[in-house]
Amino acid sequence: MKKIIITLMLPLCAVAGNAQTKAKTGTAKKTTATSKTPVKPAVAVFKTTLDSASYAFGNTMASSMKNDGLNSLNYELLVKGLKDAFGGASPQISPEKSQMAIANLFKTVSRQKHAPAIAAGKAFLENNKKKQGIQVTPSGLQYEVINRGTGIRPKATDTVLVNYKGTLTNGKQFDSSYDRNEPLSLPLNGVIAGWTEGLQLMQTGSKYRLFIPYELGYGERGAGADIPPYSTLIFEIELLKVNGK
Structure with a gap:
């Protein structure tokens, strides 16, 4: 802050x-x-x-x-x-x-x-959840299964290895491990709430698309120059491996 x-x-x-x-x-x-x-x-x-x-x-x-x-x-x-x-x-x-x-x-x-950005994000999610294949959790997180794996699901206390791409609702990309050609290892209890929740839905080998409301993302602060405050985020994530605690 x-x-x-x-x-x-x-x-x-x-x-x-x-x-x-x-x-x-x-x-x-x-x-x-x-x-x-x-x-x-x-x-x-x-x-x-x-x-x-x-x-x-x-x-x-x-x-x-x-x-x-x-x-x-x-x-x-x-x-x-x-x-x-x-x-x-x-x-x-x-x-x-x-x-x-x-x-x-x-x-x-x-x-x-930032009222216009908040309204635009809300409208996007309202329209998106009507699309075929989109599922919504009680927290407001939306997700789409691209490929469903058969491995274990991680817990919030686990460290996972993932590939991912992140974009804003206008399609602008702000991060990608694919572009770096380097998967990311991270603890699930040390990331934004949308990731912590969304990755626990996935089995190893899965690829999901997450639609994350700003409350489950970077909130009112945003992140750096590429993620403005109150941004709704879209992530394509591949769960490659669960490393345990």
Whole structure:
């Protein structure tokens, strides 16, 4: 999980003026003065290094948070939190609840940011499970038997030797042991949940195609540059050997 940095953000206030005038006859008429020129933010005055650094902290960290999809905060409470920490006051939220609140906020923002990808993955799986030969487990994992082997099935505590190819739902390949001409040995309890579950369905010598929802894959984080957050994944996997624990 990426390191979360709290940022100081200062609100910019736009000022509009309302003018009331009275006619010479004594009848009061209310008029509103509206400027067509955008109000520019107040220019900061930096008298010391502390001033410059304080502004830099707020601007730099807020820009980073904005890039992650967060567009605003409760500035009053943000400033209070900073003052309490610098002033040595007891926090009004425990460290555990603080981390949970921050994590939940970024999770909500991330889901909103990637809503199209989440919807596309869900639609793909809904359509895919209607195809002939597709089976669905209670967890939501979908699989198709390409070749059924006759050997033993691995347990979650076993190490297995596999060949595989992984793609996104748009067909883009992100990994392949076939291209490397080198099967992969791995412990089943050390991989994504979709693999742990799916490979236990297979007998040695089998080749399956797994369709893995993001919850059973790399989730909200994704993996590297090739697997975006909330990605539904497709794997063709050959179970070559079960090596035991």
